[in-house]
Amino acid sequence: xxxxxxxxxxxxxxxxxLHKILKRNGLSTLWENQLSxxxxxxxxHHPEIFIADIKNALKNxxxxxxxxxxxxxxxxxxxxxxxxxxxxxxxxVSELVLENNLRLTDPLxxxxxxxxxxxxxxxxxxxxxxxxxxxxIDLKQFLKL
Amino acid sequence: MPEGEDLKDLQERLAELKRQEMGGVDVPSLDxxxxxxxxxxxxxxxxxxxxxxxxxxxxxxxxxxxxxxVGLDVGTTHIVIAKNETNHIQTITxxxxxxxxxxxxxxxxxxxxxxxxxxxxxxxxYIIGYSADNFANxxxxxxxxxxxxxxxxxxxxxxxxxxxxxxxxxxxRPKRFGETICFAIPGEPLHGNGSVMYHESIIKRFLSHMxxxxxxxxxxxxxxxxxLSNEDHTGIGISLGGGMCNICLSxxxxxxITYSLQLGGDYIDSMVGQSVGEPATxxxxxxxxxxxxxxxxxxxxxxxxHIFYDDLINKLIESLQRVLSSSDQMPMIANAIPxxxxxxxxxxxxxxxxxxxxxxxxxxxxxxxxxxxADDPLNTTxxxxxxxxxxxxx
Numbered sequence: 001x002x003x004x005x006x007x008x009x010x011x012x013x014x015x016x017x018l019h020k021i022l023k024r025n026g027l028s029t030l031w032e033n034q035l036s037x038x039x040x041x042x043x044x045h046h047p048e049i050f051i052a053d054i055k056n057a058l059k060n061x062x063x064x065x066x067x068x069x070x071x072x073x074x075x076x077x078x079x080x081x082x083x084x085x086x087x088x089x090x091x092x093v094s095e096l097v098l099e100n101n102l103r104l105t106d107p108l109x110x111x112x113x114x115x116x117x118x119x120x121x122x123x124x125x126x127x128x129x130x131x132x133x134x135x136x137i138d139l140k141q142f143l144k145l
Numbered sequence: 146m147p148e149g150e151d152l153k154d155l156q157e158r159l160a161e162l163k164r165q166e167m168g169g170v171d172v173p174s175l176d177x178x179x180x181x182x183x184x185x186x187x188x189x190x191x192x193x194x195x196x197x198x199x200x201x202x203x204x205x206x207x208x209x210x211x212x213x214x215v216g217l218d219v220g221t222t223h224i225v226i227a228k229n230e231t232n233h234i235q236t237i238t239x240x241x242x243x244x245x246x247x248x249x250x251x252x253x254x255x256x257x258x259x260x261x262x263x264x265x266x267x268x269x270x271y272i273i274g275y276s277a278d279n280f281a282n283x284x285x286x287x288x289x290x291x292x293x294x295x296x297x298x299x300x301x302x303x304x305x306x307x308x309x310x311x312x313x314x315x316x317x318r319p320k321r322f323g324e325t326i327c328f329a330i331p332g333e334p335l336h337g338n339g340s341v342m343y344h345e346s347i348i349k350r351f352l353s354h355m356x357x358x359x360x361x362x363x364x365x366x367x368x369x370x371x372x373l374s375n376e377d378h379t380g381i382g383i384s385l386g387g388g389m390c391n392i393c394l395s396x397x398x399x400x401x402i403t404y405s406l407q408l409g410g411d412y413i414d415s416m417v418g419q420s421v422g423e424p425a426t427x428x429x430x431x432x433x434x435x436x437x438x439x440x441x442x443x444x445x446x447x448x449x450x451h452i453f454y455d456d457l458i459n460k461l462i463e464s465l466q467r468v469l470s471s472s473d474q475m476p477m478i479a480n481a482i483p484x485x486x487x488x489x490x491x492x493x494x495x496x497x498x499x500x501x502x503x504x505x506x507x508x509x510x511x512x513x514x515x516x517x518x519a520d521d522p523l524n525t526t527x528x529x530x531x532x533x534x535x536x537x538x539x
Contacts, residue, residue, distance in 0.1 A: 010185075017476065020397045021188035082473070108395075116415045 003030035003045045005117060008038040008065065009053035014080075014108055018051065021110045035064045042068055046123055047075050048115055052079040054089055055106065066092035069101075076120045077101035106114060130136060193374045195234050196527055197227075197521045202239045202274065202304045202315055205260030210317040214538040215357070216531025217316075217328040218367075219308060221292045221388030221411065222489070226315045227527035228536060234523040239315050242288035243307045244277035245269045262314050266303060287426055295331045295408040296339035296390035297347060309351050318356045326357040327534035329364040329526045332391050332403035333439055335464055339407075354360060360537055365393025366400045367529025372485040372519050380483040381513075383461070384526055385490035387411050394469065394482075394511075398521055401474050406456055410490040416456075417449040432493065439495030453494070458503045466507050481514035483510040487525035493519060 004024060005022060010033050011016030018033035030045065032038040042050060050072055052065050066089060069077055079089055084104045090103075187190065217228035220241060222451030227236045245251055248268050256263050261276040272280050291311075292299065293306035297302045308477040319326075330345045345361050352359035378398035384391040387410045394402040411425075420424040422444070443449040455483060469475055484504075486497060501516045519525040532533075 013401055016399045016478075017397055017401075020399075024397075026424065106473060107475055107477050112477070113477050 003028050004040070004048040004121065005029040005051065005055065006038070006041050006045060006047040006049075007031040007051040008035070008068075009033060009051075010057070010061075011053060011055060014053055014055065017108070017110050018053070018113060021114055023119060025114050027114075027121070035061060035068075039068050039071075043070060047072060049076045049078065050076045050118055051080065051113065051117075052089075054079060054085045055108075057081070059088060059101055061086050063092055065089070065114075069093055069120070074100070076124075078104065078116065080104045080105050080106075080111065080113070150392055152429055167381075167524035183282075189532045190230050190374055192234060192535055193371060193528075193532050195229075195232065197234045197236055197524050198230075199236045199238065199521065202237055203278065204262075206490075207209065207311060208315055208317040210320045211258045211291055211324065212320045214324065215319075215326040216527045216529070216534055217312070217326055218245065218526040218530060219292065219312070220386050220526070221290065221326060221409065222227045222386070223523070224308075224311050224315065225524060225527040227524065227531040229437060234524075234528055234531060236527050237315050237522070238275070239274045239311050240288075241277055241292055241308070241311055242274070242277045242281075242290055242513035243245075243311075243373050244272045244280045244288050246272065246280070250306050252288050262310070264306075264310055265295040267308070271303065271310070273307060274314055287424075291524055293388060294337065294339065294411075295334075295386065295391075295405060295409075296341065299339075305347055305351075308348070312351070313355075316355075322356050323358045325360065325362050325534045325538040327354055327362055327530040327537065328352065329367050329530050330361045331364055332393065332405040334389070335468070336404050336408050337407040338510075357422070360533070362530055362533045363393050363400050364405075364526055366395060367526045367530070367533070368396040368485050368487045368519060369393060369398075369400075371525045371529035371531045372432075372487070373483065379478070380485060383484065383486050383488075383491075385409060385457075385461075385486060387489065390457075390463060390488075392461075392468075394528065395480065396476055401476060402468060402472050404464075404468055406461060408460060409488075413450070413453045413457060415452065416453045417446065420449045420452075421446050437494040438499050450493075454496070455503070456534050457490075462500075462504055462507050466509055475510065481512035483514050484516045485519055485523070487519035487522045489523055492522050528532060 004029055007015055007018050007029060009031065013032055014030050019029055022029040029042055031039050032072055051059060054065060074099065077099060086103050086105060097125060167332055195442055211228055213229055218225040222241055224239045224241045225235055225236050243484040250268060256270060262269045262273045277288045289301060291301055293300060331341055333341055349359045349361065364384045365382045368384050369378050369380060373380045379396050382393045382395065388407065389409050390406045392404055393400050397522060414425040414428045418428045432450065436450050438451065438454060444449050488499060497516055497518045504513065504516065
């Protein structure tokens, strides 16, 4: 099963809430609380969206997460945490990563994150739908319908 | 082809494709773990809607060996166990108190002939539970407590063995080794002493030795599990016990903020007693039988009760305001959430209305939709612990 949304959060409560609320909104989501497993999950599932909860993370953990973000291959990144954590994260990643992300400082806003995830996923689906419509048109023309 | 058959056909083809991808190995249609978890959650949700049948431990009755998960509340004044029966939840209560008398052959004969729960240690007989209350009354004195302000008492050297004896009077070894038992633990006291970790570890070790698989749950969270299933387990659960108040803010069944105040029924009894010059035991009896917070106090004892209940409610709501406002764990909650009150200290008539009235004087960082009393305030914690045990049981 492929997961379009992957969460990393070492915090059982914050990670659990995000996982539950996203699933409840019909979004297929995987939650990992260990860095090595998160890296493996990102490489396996190539998610559309990666949510990194870096609240109270150690500097080394932020560096590790920043490296994971470099392997995201066009996925949208949502970083959540305290302002100090986010500043540390920003220093670790390149401009390229920062262009395609959203940084949300505390307090944790699960409902806002759900709406952002839905928005990003629907925007990413649109080009695909448009492509399908073109294909449909071509097919119809070919079949002279 | 009808739509349903069409879909079935598609699913079969997809399964076939997956089988081919996996080299011919069958792919289960539903993840077995998820299915198992769902069944457990459904069973626990069903249990939360069952009525509670409560009884006190009968003198002379032997403890049973449970054949399913168990909920346990080791409180300052009472110990309660909860078991899931076919049509209801059964709770059994024991008084968490003891009384000592000097060892003698005569005393031993009296205790044995009357099925009184006791054990011998050094030169003393330790009388446990409700029987201890009867003895204390006979000697015109107070029972002793193994738990003080919600945690294992440091004043009583034999406190731990007394708790063990009281639990053993309600609960035998399980029929199945490793049966899940969930017990409630307090939140970290906001201002006060005592180690929750020590309290938790001692109870856990004892239950493990009995053959259970013990898990702990925050006491405030048990109120949420027991009472807020229709609200997605989102809200504030407050358990007002004899020794402390336990508070938990839960969001989608995750205990986000938990803490305790070492104030409860004992604090009220002792403050009222000191103020009017009466023993706390007498004050407690008046509180349990006569106190009505809705009517104007008629005498000085009732006036003192009103004063110290107001004091407790103000301290509780003030702490809630300060903790919720300063916590970095507090999520943004768009909708108003309910508060549920439970425990013996919340039981006097009109306590909930008084709480609601006081709440209007404070501004919490989250909107409150309602305040209500739990269905069965004395058994809410054990019931919530049982629901947790059922969810976690293998």
